[in-house]
Amino acid sequence: MQLIGHELVPYEPLFWRENADQIKADEQNLFKFNKAMIRAAQEKGAKFSVACENVSECIIANAAGANLLVMSRREFTPKAANLAQFYLFDAKVACIIGDEIELSEIAEYQADVAIFDNAIVWDRSKKETNGTF
Template identity: 30%
Template sequence: MLLFGHRFIESESFYHISDIDDIAHTPPSSKLYLAFHEDNLDIINYLQKNSISFALNVQNIRELIYASALGAHYILVPKSLAKTAQNIAENYLFDSKILVHIEDEEEIEELALLGVDGALFAEAIVKIS
């Protein structure tokens, strides 16, 4: 299970961007994070075309499918969607890893029992503005 931002485990950060210009303010080879939204398609296409690792935050199954098709390396889903998203990812052999944003380490066990690829703590997200 992947754990990002846990206090015991060293991990890479995700840099939350809101436009293409924000990319210049991130370290080289960093993981970028943004919400899936039609308004962000220009950013997503730019990341994909430039082979930049990125995570997309999605809210439903349709967005999950889009995120995979758009080449997201990580897809963040709400906990309520975690099991379904993981099953879809395994069924369709997604290259993406399914992550769930959590606030408490007690949630790790629940996600492990659901078979989710990983968890992301808020500490792993760096806001670029």
């Protein structure tokens, strides 16, 4: 399992984006599934990860070039992980966690990546969402 945001593991932060204008080519962008934002990231040649809520979003985000498929609901993770394995997705299935103690839970869900919530740079005008979108 890959860890993003753990104090002992070097990582690249993910920057939460609310709209296509915020997408930057030199940062790892993270946003809710949105066709316009995916298109903007593609056009800018930006790295991006997508918060997905269903199978269709996972399939499209992977095919569009997302690095991570971040599950908005943990109970959906095993289904997404099986789908990714069966179809040999390039994207990895990820969950956001707040603490190391949650690693065993998401390992049972078969997530490829654990993203510690401190690895996400949220809009400073909003409170951190602690793993919810």
